[in-house]
Amino acid sequence: MSQEIEQAFTRYRTGERPWTHVERDWYVADGVGRLYPLKYIWALATNSAPRNFNTSHARKELAEREYSVVRLDSKQKYYNEWRKKADQLAGSTLSDEEIRKRANEAPKKPVKHLTASYQFGRNPYVSAFVLRRANGVCERCGSPAPFRKRFDNSPYLEVHHTVPLSEGGTDTIDNTEAVCPNCHREAHYG
Numbered sequence: 001m002s003q004e005i006e007q008a009f010t011r012y013r014t015g016e017r018p019w020t021h022v023e024r025d026w027y028v029a030d031g032v033g034r035l036y037p038l039k040y041i042w043a044l045a046t047n048s049a050p051r052n053f054n055t056s057h058a059r060k061e062l063a064e065r066e067y068s069v070v071r072l073d074s075k076q077k078y079y080n081e082w083r084k085k086a087d088q089l090a091g092s093t094l095s096d097e098e099i100r101k102r103a104n105e106a107p108k109k110p111v112k113h114l115t116a117s118y119q120f121g122r123n124p125y126v127s128a129f130v131l132r133r134a135n136g137v138c139e140r141c142g143s144p145a146p147f148r149k150r151f152d153n154s155p156y157l158e159v160h161h162t163v164p165l166s167e168g169g170t171d172t173i174d175n176t177e178a179v180c181p182n183c184h185r186e187a188h189y190g
Helices: 002-013 038-046 055-064 075-090 096-105 124-134 181-189
Strands: 026-029 035-037 069-071 158-161 176-179
Touching (some): 026 055, 035 038, 038 055, 124 158, 124 176, 158 181
Antiparallel strands (some): 026 035, 026 069
16 A cells, blocks of 8 residues: 555646545655645545545554654635735724724634644855845835844845745745845735
């Protein structure tokens, strides 16, 4: 069965999907730590449809074969849901008093969601070069850095990857720019 699982990883990487939609909460890691949607891999490995097995069975089978199985909740998913709801409420016909009332009636402690993500080990020399190149001025809008860092009083700018690392961008001087927090936010969410 391990051979079929390894082949399933390869089939998935080449774009094969046994069906069009699957919930992607549970993932399985291959030998080098790449994560794949568990249900897709199990379906490809066993040549079965999702109605023919349940996730807990697939998790158990993969774990018994010493594959790492994890449940991931997307941090971005929660942020996007919160942002969408907040934007809808801000633009709604509810009065300020009604929004204040509902805010005060809501639970005071937020719900916690465990998330996991990859972090990229970035090159400090690239960041240092780009920050020096900017000389305290945002390379997008041309404004001076909005404030100075407490620990060394240097101008605060953020290093932005033009092509995000998560999308295959490189951690190189040519793919980075020093930007103010507003321009950085706009670049990602604008």
